[in-house]
Amino acid sequence: MSKNNGKKISATLLAAICTGLVATTSLRTGLSIGIAVSIVLILTNLIMNIFKDRAPSNMLILFYMVLVAFLTSIIYIITQAYLPELIAELGVYMPILIFSVCIIVQIVSGEENYSINIALKTSIGFILALGVIGIVREVLGKNYTAMLEAPAAFLTAGILLAIASGIFNKKAI
Amino acid sequence: MKIDAKWTLILVALVIVCSIATGGIYVALEDKIAENDFGDGDDIDISTLLPGATDLKKIDIDIPEDGSIRDVQGAYENNELKGYLIKTDTEGAYSTISLAVAITTEGTISGIEVLSHNETEGLGDEIADEEFTNRFKDKTADSLLKLVEEDTSADDEIQGLSGATISAQAVVDGVNTAVEFYNEQLKGGN
Numbered sequence: 001m002s003k004n005n006g007k008k009i010s011a012t013l014l015a016a017i018c019t020g021l022v023a024t025t026s027l028r029t030g031l032s033i034g035i036a037v038s039i040v041l042i043l044t045n046l047i048m049n050i051f052k053d054r055a056p057s058n059m060l061i062l063f064y065m066v067l068v069a070f071l072t073s074i075i076y077i078i079t080q081a082y083l084p085e086l087i088a089e090l091g092v093y094m095p096i097l098i099f100s101v102c103i104i105v106q107i108v109s110g111e112e113n114y115s116i117n118i119a120l121k122t123s124i125g126f127i128l129a130l131g132v133i134g135i136v137r138e139v140l141g142k143n144y145t146a147m148l149e150a151p152a153a154f155l156t157a158g159i160l161l162a163i164a165s166g167i168f169n170k171k172a173i
Numbered sequence: 174m175k176i177d178a179k180w181t182l183i184l185v186a187l188v189i190v191c192s193i194a195t196g197g198i199y200v201a202l203e204d205k206i207a208e209n210d211f212g213d214g215d216d217i218d219i220s221t222l223l224p225g226a227t228d229l230k231k232i233d234i235d236i237p238e239d240g241s242i243r244d245v246q247g248a249y250e251n252n253e254l255k256g257y258l259i260k261t262d263t264e265g266a267y268s269t270i271s272l273a274v275a276i277t278t279e280g281t282i283s284g285i286e287v288l289s290h291n292e293t294e295g296l297g298d299e300i301a302d303e304e305f306t307n308r309f310k311d312k313t314a315d316s317l318l319k320l321v322e323e324d325t326s327a328d329d330e331i332q333g334l335s336g337a338t339i340s341a342q343a344v345v346d347g348v349n350t351a352v353e354f355y356n357e358q359l360k361g362g363n
Binding site for chain 1: 177180181183184187188191194195198199202205206209
């Protein structure tokens, strides 16, 4: 079970990272999106605990989507008020990204228990990955502007994944 | 598939509660968000309006409550104040005309730009052309400007646009608002 769980988290994480790549032009944006997604993901799964044993299981995803949309809107509004520099860089992509990542995490993991455990693990991995990709692209982007273009995000993610696989001597996925 | 009426209602209720909460938070933070929105300040190239200036910075000054002045920024070259960029709104023939007026620290209008307007196409919209805005260039801010129909004979006169008198007058009024503000608040440094 635990092995299966690990595999599930890796696949979920990879799907989330690929969606989040657009925000990784610098360490700051990468980390910010990572943290924002984590807050929404963890809070949503927490609140889902109220519904998951009571509501019909085929309706749970609807509750999940409403909650994600709600929390994303709130985070977007608060960011607009207190971190305008971030909005200047990410603009409307910020809420779009948070919402997409949270939905994709739910769909890919196929998790019907809405467990905090998986949300927490995915979040930590997501913040770390976006932070590392962000810092690599920011540093290299100073000399090679191509690193700030979209394809470079996938290249960076792929190479980092290969390095990570090498270090841990096993398949990352 | 069985539709659960009770939970459908709960879902609808949840959507309504979430909407109200989002709306409430937005209203609570609305002022703060508006404060952060620097609007169209970014697309003004200050070096064309005020030769020599390179940066625009916010300056600490009270803007009149009546809304005639929208924003005042200092124009700097390497931290040396060269002049001011004053944004004003003025009522044209059919629309509100937004202007940016650059006045140097020496008291000369170094340039104006029409930021937005919705005047008649082919007539009133000539106010945004350089041919018209250049007529304000190098006018003194010591006195208010006057719109004349014929060729200008004095230094404080601006030649109008035939067929667009009201729009042209609105621009002159807007520039005069900025000039008045400059003379009252900004002249002689701050």
